[in-house]
Amino acid sequence: MTERDVLSAFADDLERFRDGELGADEVRARYWKAGLPAQIAKAMPWVEHFVADADLRAKDPGYRRMQEECLRELVLHLRRGTPASELPCISFLRPPRRTRRAGTAISAMLLKRHDFWITVALVLSAAALLAAVAVLHRT
Secondary structure (H helix, E strand, O other): OOOHHHHHHHHHHHHHHHHHOHHHHHHHHHHHHOOOOOOHHHHHHHHHHHHOOHHHHOHHHHHHHHHHHHHHEEEEEHHHOHHHHOOOOOOOOOOOHHHHHHHHHHHHHHHHHHHHHHHHHHHHHHHHHHHHHHHHHHH
């Protein structure tokens, strides 16, 4: 198996754990060992946090959504083959940074575009109204 295959299998197993198809002990047995890619060694303490918080996710839907967002982010990096040195800290305690920044940037961009198009619509409406008034006054 290549490193990419091992990372993909780890990502698959994380998703299977999330979906209840794989137990916590199986995840630990498969991935708390030497000789695996550095990304897995770096991620396992974070994964352990996710594994340990199953009871909290069951009680709090907001916490569950946030942790599942973190898991999706980790799985994305594993599938991309992101080197361990570039793997962001995904602590499962707060939403991933990329998601928070992107959401804020996208919201700001849409708001700016929305304001721009409202202004354009108002200017065109005012121009059309003035043109209509001018035509009415000529007749």
